[in-house]
Amino acid sequence: MKLSDAERTAALAGLPGWKMVDGRDAIEREFRFADFNAAFGFMSRAALQAEKLDHHPEWSNVYNRVHVVLSTHDAGGLTAKDVALAGFMNGLLPPAS
Numbered sequence: 001m002k003l004s005d006a007e008r009t010a011a012l013a014g015l016p017g018w019k020m021v022d023g024r025d026a027i028e029r030e031f032r033f034a035d036f037n038a039a040f041g042f043m044s045r046a047a048l049q050a051e052k053l054d055h056h057p058e059w060s061n062v063y064n065r066v067h068v069v070l071s072t073h074d075a076g077g078l079t080a081k082d083v084a085l086a087g088f089m090n091g092l093l094p095p096a097s
């Protein structure tokens, strides 16, 4: 079920680096790493979790950058599944990033 306005405000407050996508009910974040190896390591760990959750990111990678968009296609917008995956991705980062 799509998040209410209050729920998404609360969710974003707890997800540093994430913001709403312009013109779409989705959230996005650009991750930057030391190099491609670190970026792809992040993607590999996130991919395993995505598969476990059966919830998959829209993402792209250029060298040390990974751009991620999360939205629940089945629900046509932002749900708790997106918040959970975004929180997991943030948790993969070293402290203070």
Ligand SMILES: C[C@H](O)[C@H](O)[C@H]1CNC2=NC(N)=NC(=O)C2=N1
Pocket (backbone or CB within 6 Å): 054, 055, 056, 057, 070, 071, 072, 073, 074, 075
């Ligand atoms: C059949 C399968 O469970 C669904 O298609 C899942 C797979 N991964 C998904 N990922 C995302 N982001 N949204 C979905 O609605 C979705 N649905």
